Amino acid sequence: MTWTVLYLLDLFAIVLFLRSYWTKCYRRGYRIDFWNFNLFLTCVFPNLIMLPVARSELNGIVLGHDFQAVEDVLPVVFAVTLVGYFSMLTGSELWRFRLGIGLRNSCMQVLRIPYHWSMILMASRHVLVFQAAICLFMQALILVIYFSHNGFGFDLRAYTFANPQLRPIALFASNYSIIIGSNCLARYIDKKEKILLACTILLSLGLVFFGSRASIITIYLTVLICYLVKLRSRVSLFRIMLYGSALILAALYLGSVRAGKYSVAAFAEGIVFLIFFGDNFSDLRDFAWVYSGWNHAYWAGKTYLAALLAFVPRFASAFRDKWSLGAATASAIGLDPHVHPGLRPGIFGEGFFNFGIPGVIAVGLMLGIVTRRVDIDIKRAFAAPQPSMMRAVASTTVLGVANNFALSAGFSGLYVFGGILVFSWVCLSVVRLLRSPGMVLPDTNL
Numbered sequence: 001m002t003w004t005v006l007y008l009l010d011l012f013a014i015v016l017f018l019r020s021y022w023t024k025c026y027r028r029g030y031r032i033d034f035w036n037f038n039l040f041l042t043c044v045f046p047n048l049i050m051l052p053v054a055r056s057e058l059n060g061i062v063l064g065h066d067f068q069a070v071e072d073v074l075p076v077v078f079a080v081t082l083v084g085y086f087s088m089l090t091g092s093e094l095w096r097f098r099l100g101i102g103l104r105n106s107c108m109q110v111l112r113i114p115y116h117w118s119m120i121l122m123a124s125r126h127v128l129v130f131q132a133a134i135c136l137f138m139q140a141l142i143l144v145i146y147f148s149h150n151g152f153g154f155d156l157r158a159y160t161f162a163n164p165q166l167r168p169i170a171l172f173a174s175n176y177s178i179i180i181g182s183n184c185l186a187r188y189i190d191k192k193e194k195i196l197l198a199c200t201i202l203l204s205l206g207l208v209f210f211g212s213r214a215s216i217i218t219i220y221l222t223v224l225i226c227y228l229v230k231l232r233s234r235v236s237l238f239r240i241m242l243y244g245s246a247l248i249l250a251a252l253y254l255g256s257v258r259a260g261k262y263s264v265a266a267f268a269e270g271i272v273f274l275i276f277f278g279d280n281f282s283d284l285r286d287f288a289w290v291y292s293g294w295n296h297a298y299w300a301g302k303t304y305l306a307a308l309l310a311f312v313p314r315f316a317s318a319f320r321d322k323w324s325l326g327a328a329t330a331s332a333i334g335l336d337p338h339v340h341p342g343l344r345p346g347i348f349g350e351g352f353f354n355f356g357i358p359g360v361i362a363v364g365l366m367l368g369i370v371t372r373r374v375d376i377d378i379k380r381a382f383a384a385p386q387p388s389m390m391r392a393v394a395s396t397t398v399l400g401v402a403n404n405f406a407l408s409a410g411f412s413g414l415y416v417f418g419g420i421l422v423f424s425w426v427c428l429s430v431v432r433l434l435r436s437p438g439m440v441l442p443d444t445n446l
Contacts, residue, residue: 006075006078031231042367046282046283047078050276058276066292070288074284077288080357081287081346084348087362091364091367092369092372108373115397115398119390128183135203136202136206138176139173146159176416179413180199180420184199184203185197186389203219249271283344295332299328299354307324310415325342377395378392
């Protein structure tokens, strides 16, 4: 397949996205919606728009002697990604069809289970504050250990790679803080309970030292998108782009801070390279990088099995140490998985390396179905007589679950979520007995 054909297919795919945005979002009175935002973030920008960038010789700074091998396989990898993209579009349309056998209603009931879980987490102000205090205590304890051995710094992740016994605890604290922080923020917007805003900010500040930009952004991004959906046409596209640019710049600067580079001027000089040739939006390039070193023996679900065993630390399991996604992708290109965290092969990469094209199609259909359902539920939450940010954010939980099945690097977060749910249910039982005035019973009608 020539590059001319690839670029034409790329342009066609981008036009499909623009058509989707125009017909299903803009003309219906929205300036942004959850479906188009996620489609842009997971497929359009890191794969379709970045295709010409992935060919640039500047990638040689990152890839080194692997650059030519990556460029050679890029057409194949892009074609695989297009299959996933079109599968997502197909999945989004499946909600239109009714077969008359109850499959659609059964699917909806399953997809709403995480919604009910999330509403339980936000049912009580007191329980959220209590759990935020636990998160802050864990953060402080881990940072004390980190600072006492490594001095002041912002790269706890590198320290946990060198000290793997601490890594599961740090990962648990990070996932716990993300879940509680985002739920605190969502409830604050509905209830204006200032202590919850304070909890969100404190948890975010603690996560800065953990060096995980995605962790901090995750707390705010979902709530921000839901808020912009709520505003409909009352927010301009310019302001949306301004918010998006601010989040991207903040995330990239945190990456520089994690590397020990605090100069804002130096950061500004290298911002273009960071955006286009760093590891932030490099899904297509990294997918091709792993493919170039892959032995063409499908992993047959091993990385997904390793994810299901995420409750076992990597240092205690030879299987997980070899087949966790980070270890598998790092090993494929000859990097040491005990030093390098691995590569991010895009949302469709893991499905392909495990099961080939059928795996890509399955992931695409699943994400299309789930993302479209979330988009519908968010709009209904704000169209109700009493619009609710809590119900909108709770509706997005199912996509977080689906994303962890598509790309299993963060699968341990699902176990943390389950543990938090059980703990919250116990706490809520105590609060109900005490008849707390801060109680808001979970609303299951959307």
